[in-house]
Amino acid sequence: MHFELSSEQQMLVETVRRFVETELYPHEKLVEDTDNVPADIAEDIRRKAKELGLYAVNMPAELGGGGLGTFDTTLMERELGRASYGLQMMIARPSNILRGCEGSQIEEYLLPTIRGERHDCLAMTEPDAGSDVRSMRTFARRDGDDFVINGTKHFISHADVADFVILCAATGEAGGKKTISCFLVDFDTPGLTRRRGPRCVSHRGYHQCELIFEDCRVPASALLGELDKGFELMGQWLGSTRLQVATTSVGRGQRVLEMATQWAATRKQFGQAIGKFQGTGFKLADMKTELEAAELLTFRAAWKDDQGTMTDTDAAMAKLFASEALARVTDNALQIFGGMGLMDELPIERFWRDARVERIWDGTSEIQRHIISRALLRPLEA
Ligand SMILES: Cc1cc2nc3c(=O)[nH]c(=O)nc-3n(C[C@H](O)[C@H](O)[C@H](O)COP(=O)(O)OP(=O)(O)OC[C@H]3O[C@@H](n4cnc5c(N)ncnc54)[C@H](O)[C@@H]3O)c2cc1C
Known part of the structure; x- marks a missing residue:
């Protein structure tokens, strides 16, 4: 077992991070204020992502996709997760369920979706x-x-x-x-x-x-797919959408932690940086620890998916822990920012609001706990 990224993986992370910072961050305020991604901005993001080979990375290379495995896709999505959802979702990772396309469906749905002509x-x-x-x-x-x-x-x-x-x-x-x-x-x-x-x-x-x-x-x-076998088909691919929630939660949490750390180091009260107060410093410590743990759970599940050994429990634990960690991280960050954290001049209140849905969509936290506990109890016939 080793925990280091290869040089190719490191390059992927750096490329996506640069893309997110230069192509997505500048539009975030507009998207937030208008609740809309203008069509020309969406098209521009898609075009640039395609040029960099960042589009449809999860789809097989022989079909025109990026051919990345689950781990590398998860790595890329962690970086995308730092940015506003409306913007980062312009860089499509088509639903893996589409891999079930057969016959004319391949030309009609799968290939144009990989090329970015259909969504x-x-x-x-x-x-x-x-x-x-x-x-x-x-x-x-x-x-x-x-x-x-x-x-x-x-x-x-x-x-x-x-x-x-x-x-x-x-x-x-x-x-x-x-x-x-x-x-x-x-x-x-x-x-x-x-x-x-x-x-x-x-x-x-x-x-x-x-x-x-x-x-x-x-x-x-x-x-x-087959008639009456849709539940099985969905079950085969639901794990990857749960990992997407987990890894984007980790990425956003890391961005929030960086901002909170910067604030704690520079905002002064009682003549010193507020980070010097244990009440603030310990929050940062908890945020860092939880995000590292969430990342490890997510990476492990993604790695197992590439080996064909990921279980529903692995994906559920990653989604559960990462989405709940993000909730605590954004709440702590808001506390560190004080009143300014609640103002829409800064994106902290947005991160706090955005975190809320992660515990609900793609299976609520309760449903993830249900999956994990059933896997423990079922063998005991309980
Ligand atoms: C912004 C957004 C986007 C979405 N996008 C999509 C999408 O693209 N496609 C799609 O198909 N769906 C989508 N969803 C739906 C999402 O997956 C569901 O909201 C989610 O699965 C929960 O269903 P529900 O909202 O009906 O809540 P309910 O199922 O009514 O749950 C209400 C509460 O009861 C609890 N509960 C229910 N059953 C149990 C149980 N057995 N044990 C313990 N607690 C339980 C839940 O955990 C929750 O706290 C989206 C939802 C949102 C909010």
């Missing part, structure tokens, strides 16, 4: 089916050569800028449980309406939508 989003959650995703009501009924879809999804990130949705819908029942299938549905399909969802406290400029399917007819070729 995907993923829809599982419904108003009455959140953590209990299998209870979804959206149903795709077979009708001759087609499927007819009815139902409503909500909280679907990025759907306002996506060209198509990877949709999870119930297609039947087996053993008293709904069976789920995945479909690729273009947003211009008749019977599909998308509406911007309510404004979210976290990640301004990165929106979520409601999707309404009313007798929305898609051909059988829209089925992604």
Whole structure:
């Protein structure tokens, strides 16, 4: 076991860090104030990311992607995580579920998404089916050569800028449980309406939508993977989205720690730097320790994924710990900044707000704890 990055990995980190600082940071205030990433800025970021080979890095090189494994992708995402979500998500890491594309789906969805000509989003959650995703009501009924879809999804990130949705819908029942299938549905399909969802406290400029399917007819070729095996397909790739939350949390936490350290070293009260007061210095110590621990858990899970040995528990522990560490880190940072921490002249209040969603999306902290505890107790038949 060794803990050092190779020179190529170090170069990747430095390249992405430079990109984030020069191409993303300058737009953060605008995105925050307007809750929008202007189309020309989005296009510029995508073009520059493609030129640097930073686009679709998680996709196989033989298909035009960056061909990075999970560890290297996680390393890159840690750096991207330092920047505003709305901006850093312009550098697409297409959903790994798209690797299940077959036949005409490859030309129609997978390759254009890797090239950045089309954009995907993923829809599982419904108003009455959140953590209990299998209870979804959206149903795709077979009708001759087609499927007819009815139902409503909500909280679907990025759907306002996506060209198509990877949709999870119930297609039947087996053993008293709904069976789920995945479909690729273009947003211009008749019977599909998308509406911007309510404004979210976290990640301004990165929106979520409601999707309404009313007798929305898609051909059988829209089925992604096998019929009734969508849950298994999603399960295969959900781990990587949880690692994405974990590693972006670590990256953002590191940026916050750097800013808090700088403030603690320069802000003076009672004639000395506030960092000299143990109440402030110990906060910094806790922040540093928690972020290092979160990073190690995340890196270990990512490394295991590359070996084909990552378990649901590994991904759940990384997501749980990193997202909760980020909450404590941003809260401590705000305390160190005092009143200025709450003012929107500085980005600290934004980091604090942005941290909140990380404990909710991609499976709440409670669901991650459920996954971890079940893995402990199930072998004991408890
Ligand atoms: C900004 C944002 C973007 C999102 N983007 C997407 C997206 O792109 N695609 C998508 O499909 N979904 C997306 N989601 C949905 C997200 O994954 C869900 O919000 C999340 O899984 C929780 O579901 P819920 O909000 O319905 O909460 P609920 O499931 O109603 O949970 C409410 C509370 O009950 C607790 N709870 C529920 N069940 C249990 C249990 N068994 N044990 C213990 N506690 C439990 C939860 O932990 C939580 O505290 C997004 C959500 C947000 C907020």
